[in-house]
Amino acid sequence: MIPEIGHFALILALCMALMQAVLPLIGAARGNIQWMQLARPLAHGQTFFLIVSFATLTYAFIINDFSVKYVATNSNSALPLGYRISAVWGGHEGSLLLWALIMGFWSSAVAIFSRKLPQITIAQVLGVMGLISIGFLLFMLLTSNPFDRLIPAAPDGRDLNPLLQDIGLILHPPMLYMGYVGFSVAFSFATAALLSGHLDAAWARWSRPWTTIAWLFLTLGISLGSWWAYYELGWGGWWFWDPVENSSFMPWLVGTALIHSLAVTEKRGTFKSWTVLLALLAFSLSLLGTFLVRSGVLTSVHAFATDPERGIFILAFLAIVIGGSLTLYAWRGPQIRSFGKFQLVSRESLLLINNVLLVVACAAVLIGTLYPLVLDALGLGKISVGPPYFSRVFVPIMIPLLFLMGIGPLMRWKKDDPVKLMRHLRLVLLFSFIIAVIFTWVATAELSLGVLFSITLAIWIVSSALLNLWKRIQLKNNLVTGIKTTPLAFYGMTLAHIGIAVLVIGVTFASAYSIEKDVRMDIGQSRDIGGYTFRFDGIEDYTGPNFQAKQGKIIITKSGKPVTTLRPQKRTYIVQSNPMTEAAINPGLFRDLYVAMGEPLDAGAWSIRIYYKPYVRWIWIGTIFMALGGALAVGDRRYRLAVKKKQVSLKNDENMEAGVS
Amino acid sequence: MSANELLKYFFISFALLLSLGLLTQKNATAAAVDPLVFTDAKKEARFKNLIGQLRCLVCQNQSIADSNAELAQDLRKEVYDMIIAGKSDQEVIDYLVARYGNFILYRPPLNAQTFLLWFLPGILVILALFFVIGIIKKRGRQAQKVTLDNKAEDRLNKLIGPKF
Numbered sequence: 001m002i003p004e005i006g007h008f009a010l011i012l013a014l015c016m017a018l019m020q021a022v023l024p025l026i027g028a029a030r031g032n033i034q035w036m037q038l039a040r041p042l043a044h045g046q047t048f049f050l051i052v053s054f055a056t057l058t059y060a061f062i063i064n065d066f067s068v069k070y071v072a073t074n075s076n077s078a079l080p081l082g083y084r085i086s087a088v089w090g091g092h093e094g095s096l097l098l099w100a101l102i103m104g105f106w107s108s109a110v111a112i113f114s115r116k117l118p119q120i121t122i123a124q125v126l127g128v129m130g131l132i133s134i135g136f137l138l139f140m141l142l143t144s145n146p147f148d149r150l151i152p153a154a155p156d157g158r159d160l161n162p163l164l165q166d167i168g169l170i171l172h173p174p175m176l177y178m179g180y181v182g183f184s185v186a187f188s189f190a191t192a193a194l195l196s197g198h199l200d201a202a203w204a205r206w207s208r209p210w211t212t213i214a215w216l217f218l219t220l221g222i223s224l225g226s227w228w229a230y231y232e233l234g235w236g237g238w239w240f241w242d243p244v245e246n247s248s249f250m251p252w253l254v255g256t257a258l259i260h261s262l263a264v265t266e267k268r269g270t271f272k273s274w275t276v277l278l279a280l281l282a283f284s285l286s287l288l289g290t291f292l293v294r295s296g297v298l299t300s301v302h303a304f305a306t307d308p309e310r311g312i313f314i315l316a317f318l319a320i321v322i323g324g325s326l327t328l329y330a331w332r333g334p335q336i337r338s339f340g341k342f343q344l345v346s347r348e349s350l351l352l353i354n355n356v357l358l359v360v361a362c363a364a365v366l367i368g369t370l371y372p373l374v375l376d377a378l379g380l381g382k383i384s385v386g387p388p389y390f391s392r393v394f395v396p397i398m399i400p401l402l403f404l405m406g407i408g409p410l411m412r413w414k415k416d417d418p419v420k421l422m423r424h425l426r427l428v429l430l431f432s433f434i435i436a437v438i439f440t441w442v443a444t445a446e447l448s449l450g451v452l453f454s455i456t457l458a459i460w461i462v463s464s465a466l467l468n469l470w471k472r473i474q475l476k477n478n479l480v481t482g483i484k485t486t487p488l489a490f491y492g493m494t495l496a497h498i499g500i501a502v503l504v505i506g507v508t509f510a511s512a513y514s515i516e517k518d519v520r521m522d523i524g525q526s527r528d529i530g531g532y533t534f535r536f537d538g539i540e541d542y543t544g545p546n547f548q549a550k551q552g553k554i555i556i557t558k559s560g561k562p563v564t565t566l567r568p569q570k571r572t573y574i575v576q577s578n579p580m581t582e583a584a585i586n587p588g589l590f591r592d593l594y595v596a597m598g599e600p601l602d603a604g605a606w607s608i609r610i611y612y613k614p615y616v617r618w619i620w621i622g623t624i625f626m627a628l629g630g631a632l633a634v635g636d637r638r639y640r641l642a643v644k645k646k647q648v649s650l651k652n653d654e655n656m657e658a659g660v661s
Numbered sequence: 662m663s664a665n666e667l668l669k670y671f672f673i674s675f676a677l678l679l680s681l682g683l684l685t686q687k688n689a690t691a692a693a694v695d696p697l698v699f700t701d702a703k704k705e706a707r708f709k710n711l712i713g714q715l716r717c718l719v720c721q722n723q724s725i726a727d728s729n730a731e732l733a734q735d736l737r738k739e740v741y742d743m744i745i746a747g748k749s750d751q752e753v754i755d756y757l758v759a760r761y762g763n764f765i766l767y768r769p770p771l772n773a774q775t776f777l778l779w780f781l782p783g784i785l786v787i788l789a790l791f792f793v794i795g796i797i798k799k800r801g802r803q804a805q806k807v808t809l810d811n812k813a814e815d816r817l818n819k820l821i822g823p824k825f
Contacts, residue, residue, distance in 0.1 A: 235727045242722050270800075298722075343801045352796060356789040364782035371778045380774055384716045386724065386767025393782045516709070518697070579729075 003068050006056030007147035013049035013100070014137040016042050020107075021130030024123035028196070036123035040111040043126050046133060047104035054101045057146055058088050067153030070094060070146040076159035076575050078546040086170035087160040092294060093146035095173055099290070100136045102174070102181045107133070110185060110210070117206065124192035125185075132184055135317045143310045159546070159575035168228030176221030176248055180286040182214020183255060186262075187283035190276045191325055194332040204265035204275055209634045211262060211279075215255045216630030222248050223623035234581035234596045236516065236611045238619055241390040243298045246369045247289030250362050254282045257358035260351050268413060270340025270348060273333055274355065280329060284322040285362070291318050297373060345418040350408040354401060361397045368393065402457045402504065405497060406464040410471075428467060432460040443590070444513050444614065454508040461501040465494045489636040496629025499622045506618025515612040518598065522605040530612030532593060533557045538604065547573045549582070552597050552606065556586065563593070568608075570597040592616050697741045708744050711753060712737055714767045724767060 020042035027035025057070075061084045066072040074091040075084055089098040107129045114122055140146070163169070186207040193203040225245065230238045239245065258278040265275040292298055295311035342348035368385045376382055407425060436456040440447055472490055473482035515529045521536035528534075537553040549569040556563040566584035573580065583596040591614045598607030699705035709726070715736065717728040725733040725740075736757075743753045757765050769775045 233727075237727065240722075240727075341800055342797075344797050348800070349793070349797050353793055356793050360782070360785045360789050363785050367778060367781050371775075375774060382762065382764040383769045383775065384764055384767050385769055385778065386714070386716065386722075388714050388768035389778075392768075397782070397786065581729075 002056050003060055003065065003147045003149070006053045006060075007145065009049040009052040009056065010097075010137065010141060010145075010147070013046050013053060013104070014134065014141060016046035016049060017130050017133035017137055019130075020046055021127050021134055023127075024130075025127035025195075028120045028123045028127065033119065036119050039123045039126035043104075043107040043111045043129070046130070047101075047108040050097075050101045050104040054088070054097055057094060057097060058085060061085060061088055064157070065153075066155070066157050067150055068146075069148045069150040072150050072154040072157045074157065074160050076157040076546065078574065079157075079160055079165070080545050082170070083160055083165050087164070089173050090160050090164050090169075093140065093144045095177075096136065096140050096144055096294070097146055098173060099177050099181065100133065100140065102177045103129070103133050103136065103184065106181055106185055110188075114206070120196065121192055121198075121203075121206075124195055125188045128188035128191045128195075129184060132188075132321070135321070139310075139313050139317065143313055157575075159573065162547070162571070162573045162576060162578070162580045163232060166228060166232055168224055168232060172221060172224040172228060174221075175217050175224055179214050179216075179218025179221050179255075180248075180251065180290065182210065182217060183251060183258075183279075183283040183286050185210040185214065186258065186279040187325070190279035191328065194276065194325075194328045197332060197335065199272060199276070199332070199336045201266050201269050201272070204262045204272075207279065208259075208262045208266060211255070211258055211282075212630045212634050215252070215259055216627040216634075218248070218252050218255060219623055219627045219630065222252060223620050223627075227620050230616070231583055231585055234583045234609075236514075236583070236594050236596075236609075236613060238510070238616065241368070241387045243369050244293055246365050247292045250365055250369075251282055251285040251289060253358050253362035253365070254278060254285055257355040257362075258282050261355050264340075264348060264351050268340040268342075268348060270342070271352070271355075273336040276333065276336065277329060278355070278359075280322075280325045281359075284318075284325065287314075287318050287321055291315065292369070341414065343415045345411070345416045345421070347408060347411040347413050347416075350404055350411055353404060354408060357397055357401045357404075361394060361401070364393045364397060365390065399457070402461060402500070405500065406457075406460045409468045409493065409497070410464055425464070428464050429456075429460060432456050432463050435459045435463070443509060446513070448512065451508055451512050454504055458501040458504040458508070461504075462498050465497045465501075469494045487636050487638075489633040492629040492632030492634075492636070494629070495632060496626045499625025499627075499629060501622070502618050502625055503622030506615050506620075506622060509615035510613055510619065513614045514616070517610045519608060519610065520601055520605055521608045522603070525605075527610060529610055530591065530593075530614075531558060532563065532612065534593075534595065534610050536606070536608060539600075539606070542569060544571065546575070547571045547580075550597065550600075552595070552608065554584070554595050554608070556593055566593070566595045568595045568597045587617060589617060590615060697737070704744050707750060708741060711740055711744070711750060715740070715757065716765050716767055718761060718765060 020039060023035045023042070024039035027033070027038070057068075059065075060068045060071050061075055062081065064071070064075065064077045064084075066075075070091060070093050074094070075087045079087065087094075089095045107126060110125060110129070111122070114125075117125075189203045189207040189210075193199050222245075225248070226238045229240065230236060258275070258281075261271050261275040261278050264271045291311075291314040295314050297311060340348065368389055372383050372385050406428070407421075410425070411421065433456050436452055436459045437447065439459065440452055440455050444451070469486070469490070472486050473479065476482035476485055517527065517529055519527055521527065523536060523538045526533050526535040533556065535555045535557070537555055539550050539552055542549040542551040549571040551567050551569045554566045554568070556566065564586045566586060568584035569582040571580040571582055572578075581596050583594055585595075586593040591612060594609075594611035594613055596609040598609055600606055697708075699708065712726040713724050715725045717723045717725045717730055717733040717736070719732050720728045720730050723730075723733070725736045740753055740757075743756065748756075754766070758770075763770060769778060771779050
């Protein structure tokens with residue numbers, strides 16, 4: 001009975017979404033205030049029914065209701081409660097429900113926090129969001145209903161995939177979806193602006209904080225996925241250029257471009273048309289990612305062809321959303337006029353180059369991801385596109401981007417003096433190089449050209465970001481006033497840019513100086529890597545709540561002194577019975593020690609994987625900096641003032657920001 | 662420094678950066694747990710690099726370095742044997758491609774089918790640069806026009822007094 005309530009609530013949510021899409025949009029077109037006013041309550045209504053629906057599915061998981069097919073497929077009575085709850089989004093149907101629920105949350109958030117928006121705008125924005133909800137709710141109800149019954153009920157469930165029984169994967173999908181779906185807000189604002197023809201900078205101003213929030217969640221989501229792959233897959237890799245990863249990386253790249261472009265549009269009134277296009281693209285790529293992951297096309301083009309129901313639906317939906325929005329853009333876009341003027345040496349041109357490079361980088365990832373699919377679908381043979389391709393193509397596009405990241409923020413809007421700037425930056429570059437040499441030498445006791453090059457780039461980004469902050473603070477004569485009056489958004493930008501540099505350092509050192517050994521170890525035998533001694537002290541049995549494990553004991557010492565004892569496991573889950581490697585890691589700011597069990601060999605010996613990974617943690621620390629930077633930017637005073645409904649005239653604000661440059 | 666000179670400067674440094682990026686790449690590879698013993702560090706490095714670039718044909722997008730599948734283990738052993746026997750990287754690759762087809766290579770070979778795959782990103786970079794230059798030139802012209810207009814206005818102001 002309870003699951004039927006969930007199903008029914010899902011249908012009601014669809015009805016709400018239908019009304020939310022149709023009535024306010026018609027109202028906006030005809031100037032009917034009453035219909036426009038329906039947008040907000042309908043959005044809340046939709047969210048309410050989605051919460052009910054999601055709650056009933058969660059309840060079915062908690063009470064082990066194996067008469068629900070989805071629960072029987074993705075859970076088991078022996079699964080710990082926490083994982084039973086996270087198993088709600090562990091499979092296809094449930095993760096779509098989570099997608100829809102988060103879409104509801106974003107719609108309600110827009111309804112709540114946009115009190116100052118003109119009625120017609122909010123009606124259009126929520127209307128477009130309703131249209132997107134319809135697509136996903138219909139998809140679920142027609143092809144992927146999580147409430148389908150299993151008759152007769154299964155005696156027990158088939159259990160959640162052991163790989164997903166982990167904190168990283170509990171948090172990864174919600175974060176990722178917050179990002180994906182969050183871009184729908186910018187998309188809807190852009191579409192509303194195109195519909196109404198009011199293509200001034202106002203829509204950019206409104207969508208900026210929303211886009212930044214979506215971006216920071218997407219950043220965290222991708223980072224969590226990478227962290228999870230690092231410790232859970234047991235290979236110590238943190239990025240595989242897997243099509244699933246690429247699907248989330250593409251919207252991130254365009255989203256990053258969008259954040260920068262929105263800033264130019266809001267502050268300078270230029271790049272308007274381009275920003276609209278980016279807003280449409282960022283969400284379209286989120287949908288494309290969902291399509292790639294959810295249609296099964298990645299597993300095999302042929303699987304898609306034999307069971308095409310889901311794939312065809314998403315493909316059609318994709319075509320409607322992307323085709324529709326681009327058609328609208330082609331129709332209205334030419335009316336957009338940008339007024340800003342700028343010269344070659346100006347912050348605008350650098351941000352333009354930033355945008356273009358990010359979009360090209362995204363296109364390169366897209367080409368590499370789709371090319372084998374297209375070739376296979378056309379019957380032209382099967383090829384594999386993997387890490388060697390992406391690092392060849394992607395990294396060269398990133399290098400100029402990183403270099404310009406050091407210059408961009410220092411440059412003035414409209415026009416800067418190239419000679420003065422160059423003199424200035426020459427010193428910073430020299431300084432960065434010297435620091436990089438010292439840093440690399442201290443960190444690795446080696447100097448190689450490639451490593452030195454990327455570390456110099458990283459230090460260059462940090463030093464010019466800090467120099468920029470220092471200059472901003474010094475605008476005021478008094479240091480304290482300077483620190484206080486510098487907008488939070490400025491600190492946010494600085495922190496996010498430093499985050500990129502930290503990430504670059506982590507990637508460089510971890511790729512260049514990791515030591516990886518796969519060795520046979522007898523009991524009591526020792527191996528030395530990276531200055532550490534690993535001693536294998538044998539195997540013990542371990543019993544988990546729903547698995548059996550062989551647990552190795554490895555004692556690590558450094559020049560005789562004990563460092564830690566690691567206990568990696570080789571697990572066999574009772575229901576799904578495939579062996580799982582649970583690596584044991586001793587984390588550190590400057591190095592990780594990573595041990596994973598291989599296979600048992602003769603006479604108590606095991607094959608064991610021992611890794612020494614310098615600076616690998618900096619990769620994720622960098623992404624945390626980036627996300628925090630985003631959070632600071634959203635927490636900026638002008639947005640809080642907007643929420644408090646204090647009247648800050650646009651003009652004053654713009655004057656304030658003009659001083660930023 | 663004129664805008665044109667700067668543009669040239671920018672192009673040269675851009676090209677330099679690009680080529681530096683192409684030259685200084687390392688392929689990070691993870692290795693699987695086989696106690697395959699190497700006496701020669703160079704051979705070991707080549708082995709690790711190779712197995713990171715070969716696809717495990719029965720897995721869902723894993724290299725043979727990252728897979729526990731039996732096929733991956735066999736392939737690793739095969740690559741190991743060939744390297745120990747003194748075969749070059751290219752010989753190993755040729756042998757595997759002859760047996761399993763190009764699907765096994767994570768770095769697809771350049772041929773008629775993959776021409777676009779390899780060159781499209783580069784073409785896009787070039788198009789993007791032209792796009793950027795076009796926009797900057799257009800905006801720059803507008804800016805100059807405005808400064809002229811301002812000068813003209815100043816002259817007008819002098820001639821007929823400031824407007825209110």
